[in-house]
Amino acid sequence: MTNPLLDPWDDPFGAPPFDRIEARHFLPALEVVLRDHEAEIEAIANAADAPTFDNVVAAIERSGARLARVRRVFWTLSSAQADEALRAIEPDISARLTRHATRIDHDPRLFARVAAVWQAREALGPEERRLVENSYRGFVAGGALLDPSAKHRFAEIDVRLGELSVQFGHNVMAANADWALLLTGNDLDGLPDAVRSAAARRAEQAGTAGYRFTLNRGDVEDFLTFSERRDLREQVWRVPFHLIGKRQIRRIEDARLGTEELKQSRRLLYRQARERSLAQ
Numbered sequence: 341m342t343n344p345l346l347d348p349w350d351d352p353f354g355a356p357p358f359d360r361i362e363a364r365h366f367l368p369a370l371e372v373v374l375r376d377h378e379a380e381i382e383a384i385a386n387a388a389d390a391p392t393f394d395n396v397v398a399a400i401e402r403s404g405a406r407l408a409r410v411r412r413v414f415w416t417l418s419s420a421q422a423d424e425a426l427r428a429i430e431p432d433i434s435a436r437l438t439r440h441a442t443r444i445d446h447d448p449r450l451f452a453r454v455a456a457v458w459q460a461r462e463a464l465g466p467e468e469r470r471l472v473e474n475s476y477r478g479f480v481a482g483g484a485l486l487d488p489s490a491k492h493r494f495a496e497i498d499v500r501l502g503e504l505s506v507q508f509g510h511n512v513m514a515a516n517a518d519w520a521l522l523l524t525g526n527d528l529d530g531l532p533d534a535v536r537s538a539a540a541r542r543a544e545q546a547g548t549a550g551y552r553f554t555l556n557r558g559d560v561e562d563f564l565t566f567s568e569r570r571d572l573r574e575q576v577w578r579v580p581f582h583l584i585g586k587r588q589i590r591r592i593e594d595a596r597l598g599t600e601e602l603k604q605s606r607r608l609l610y611r612q613a614r615e616r617s618l619a620q
Contacts, residue, residue, distance in 0.1 A: 343365050343368060343369050344356075344357050344360040344361050344365060345361060345365050345366065345369035345409070345410050345413065346369050346372060346373075346406075356409075356413050358413075358417075361413065361417070362425075363423070363425035363426045363428075363429060364425070366410070366414055366426075366429060366433060367429060367432065367433070369410050370407075370410055370414075370433065370436060370437075372406075373404075373406040373407040373409075373410050374407060374436065374440055376404075376406055376407070377403060377404040377406075377407045377440070378440075378443075380399075380403040380404065381400070381403060381444055381447070381450065384396060384399045384400060384403065384450060384453070385447055385449040385450035385453065386449065387453075391453040391454075391456040391457050392457065393457055393464055393468050393472065396453045396454055396456075396457050397454065397457055397468075397471055397472050397475050398471075400450075400454075400475065401471070401475075411437065414426075414433060418430055419509075427510060427513075430506050430509075430510075431503060431506050434502040434503070434505070434506050435499055435502055435503070437502075438498050438499050438501075438502040439495070439499065441482070441498075442482065442483070442494070442495045442498050442499075444482075445478075445479055445482030445483055445484055446482070446483055446484060446486075446491045446494075446495070448484075451479050451484040454472075454475055454476055454479055455476065457472055458472050458473070458475075458476040461473065483495075516554060516555040516556060517554075519554070519555055519579055520546070520552050520553065520554050520555075521552070521553040521554075521563075521572070521575065521576060521579075522543065522548060522550050522551070522552055522553075523539070523550055523551045523552075523553065523572070524550050524551070525550075525551075527551070527569060527572060528551060528567075529567070529568040529569055530566045530567050530568035530569075531562070531563070531566050531567055532566060535562045535563075535566060536551060539551035539552055539553055539559075540552075542554065553576065555579070560576060563576050564576060564577060
């Protein structure tokens with residue numbers, strides 16, 4: 341079976357072939373591009389040549405092009421046009437990407453080469469020096485200076501943060517789905533034809549007549565921008581935290597609080613590593 345995420349993209353400007361991409365393509369494609377990127381990183385970390393800007397920092401920047409392509413398409417679709425099939429694989433995609441990034445940040449061979457280039461950065465031009473400094477800070481923020489036990493805990497926190505982030509997004513979407521504004525043709529004063537057509541299609545897909553507006557950002561912004569019905573604009577403006585069920589709001593808040601707690605733990609580990617580095 342061919343996979344459009346792995347095939348060359350021949351559309352204008354190299355645009356993804358969204359009409360051929362399905363949820364079932366992502367996990368197989370991700371396995372392939374993660375292996376490719378791991379091999380690229382291994383070659384950089386295990387190189388026998390002395391570390392330089394080009395064979396370390398620039399090489400890291402050039403690596404992972406196919407991974408970046410698959411990742412961008414997935415997160416674009418999951419944030420803008422997520423269906424049940426995409427939402428079902430989102431936790432797995434997030435966890436795999438997080439573990440992959442953490443393994444790179446925690447690779448002592450790779451970080452040693454980055455650190456060597458960073459220590460000699462004053463000999464570089466301003467653009468190269470800026471990239472080296474950003475790369476070094478990124479590794480440190482990712483836990484490169486932590487001891488093995490702290491790295492293990494850091495990795496656990498990162499995976500859990502990813503899980504909570506996905507859960508938060510799903511809870512927000514579930515809360516949005518709890519409410520819709522169904523209007524008739526008499527309620528559409530000021531709305532452009534394109535907005536009306538889109539609302540009619542949503543109503544048809546939901547099995548109802550009329551024009552359906554949801555709490556999706558595009559719907560809300562269009563309605564608040566163009567509608568001449570002040571009473572309806574006020575209803576759409578006020579509805580998110582008045583008409584959505586308290587249970588959904590509680591689920592959203594629980595995910596947010598869990599994320600903040602883990603971020604505090606992550607910052608503590610990072611601060612401990614920085615203090616130990618400065619002490620040395």
